[in-house]
Amino acid sequence: MQLTRNINQPVGDLFAEFDRLFRIPFGRTEDRAANQVPRGFSLYESNEDWRLRADLPGFAKEDVEITVTDGVLRIAAKRGDNEQGFIADFTQDVKLPDDVAAGQISAHHENGVLEITLPKQEPPKPETTRININ
């Protein structure tokens, strides 16, 4: 089973995205019924950064690919063997809020847990241009 999301679909803010993520019915789909368990997913915030933690039991560091494209973080996890994992291969897109420094995102994988650090930055201020009326 692979869960994918069309990157071209409109996305809401980060929390709405997580809300959507958690509605993915792992617990009710036929794919999950016999072999899969719900994914552990957590989002934390400190003064300096956002932290996203995902439980990925059975996935090695090499099985996980993280990319950022136009403000969208994509986590793709695919097992290299044919054994059944506790969770299915998946691709997950997360719309990043404006205050994330996309160029400084880092990730750490240990004991089957992926932690992504999303450093904060000053969100870009909207530019206002005054138009003179002649």
Added chain:
Amino acid sequence: MNNQDTNITSDCGGGTCTVDGTQQTARPPYRVTESDAGITLDVALPGVPKERLTLSTTESILTLRADRSDAVPEDWQAHRVTNRPGAYELKIRLNRSLDPGRIDAKLENGVLQLAIAKREEAQPRRISVN
């Protein structure tokens, strides 16, 4: 998960065993596969390092206790926390055909794999015909 395997039974029927107010202890998902030589028990234990895992056997009861090491600092604000227990506990009763004295354990990428051998007398025996 294949908890209905005839070789083992679990005494912690629900998904969560105990809650101590701050840290939830859950029964981890597990899966059993059987071969002629024994069974392989895979247990999902994300966040658990080897040092925080305890395995013991008493007669035919295999007990697993494990704590996650990825603690959350106090100054972090939790926005979403889903399916993240702080500890795991699993007690399973091994079938008489299994030998509690011959268990190999391997912990990798958040999955504990236990190979539990069958007793010699429980293994298939080839009988030659003269």
